[in-house]
Amino acid sequence: MVNSLSVYQQAVMLMAALITLTSFLMLGQSRLLRLVGVFAVQGLLLSASTALVAYSMALPHLYISAALSLVIKGLLIPAMLFRLIMRMNLHREMDTVEHPARVIIGGASLVVFSYYVCLPIVKLSTLITLNTISVSLAVVLLGMLLMITRRHAVAQVVGFMSIENGLFFAAVVSTLGMPMVVELGIAFDVLVAAVIFGVFFFQIRSSIDSLDVDRLSQLSEVEE
């Protein structure tokens, strides 16, 4: 039971649960600015839980990944998305979720599914924080769900970034961090991806005059 864990491990569990909650909040959030805000909170929680794992397992190299995710996922990428939204005058735009209740129920069943999938792995290992691996898989799947259910390009990018958050969390809690080279590489990849997405936003908008990517599937400008 949870009582037998140390306080730090309990706190890691709590962080894992809160990260799932932020994923759900993103699923239901229709205002773009708030969506980016929730994404920033997820980045901060991720960094905090990495620092907690680093402290409780006495792994100093994880402090570097905690600092990296704090700067890049908690501050830099949200700030870039925020600036983009302000510059393109999107801050009043709503990306309404169609059938929010169905999306949320779908999300909850994805959590159950990822638990079911990860159960054999959890039983094989002796690492006690490994239960969180199903949570991180759930965060990945919820990010994909966010990308599927939204039509707005910015929301889809946020979904993509939160998939990366889930993978990073899985790496931290199940294998106690990737090699530093890989971690640095991924961090800068994500940063570069954010820049490129920014360029793409402008491209998409100048060609179809909107960021609603559903309109990309129409072949002609003429309405039928």
Place this chain on the structure above:
Amino acid sequence: MAWLMAIGQPLLFILIAPLLTGWIKFVKCRLQNRKAPSLLQPYRDLRKLWVKETILPETASWIFSAAPVIVFAAILLAAAIVPLVAVNLPTARIADVFVMVGFFALARTFLVLAGMDIGTAFGGMGASREMTISSMAEPAMLMVVFTLAMSAQTTNLSLAMQYVLDSGLVLRPSFVFALAALMLVAIAETGRIPIDNPATHLELTMIHEAMILEYSGRSLALMEWASQIKLMLYGVLIANMFFPWHIATDFSLEALAEGLLAIVLKLAALSVLLAFSETLLAKMRIFRVQEFLSFAYLLSVLGMLSHIILEVYYG
């Protein structure tokens, strides 16, 4: 001694509930830079209503005059189940948390029937809204109960509190979610801002007030008193379920005094929180209430899932 406590505790609920309402109003007034009425004002209001003549509408049937008594009695019975200053009550051993939810449902049924009985438009409107909200709040409430029951392995409130008390300070993700969900449900069920505004009689937005609009005198006093007790009941449930520290575990005088002091302080702190949220938030449109309550339901489901995923498999 135990049975004396079991009878004394609901009496304490009756006595303290108006004071709690007065305290919430006091904090709210101070937060909004207004001059606050005296803390004893709710008692004076109740006394004033008590001595006034009761006027029955012409169209009222027996349900209308019986409803206040039934509502008050049902809420009082629910209060007898919830440990206030001491656990291990004999009443708590007879009935568990489902019985409490059942008493709430009984009270609500008669409140709604009384609202519709006189046949005015407001009564029917308030009744339909009350039923809509409760049909969405009750599943969330029950999921919270299930989450707690899975951790404590009992649905008995007294035993569950004892379990939380014995296990000391443990950070359980499921309890954090359950706490948040229960707070949202409590706001919806007791008709506070942002769901309903207990302070106004603004025609189109009221829910609880619409149903008791035709009541006067002693009946109105009973209805208001019942809703004050219900508010306190939810506060005690939140405080003692999630933070049961210093509640009395035996019936010695010192332990009881400590328990009483602890619950009074906890309730005072909780009401400050409520007053803050009521000052910061505006009342919601009625059609957005389902979003609010489905969020509460989501929180309770996540609480249950995180209990299964994160807390169980440690052998």
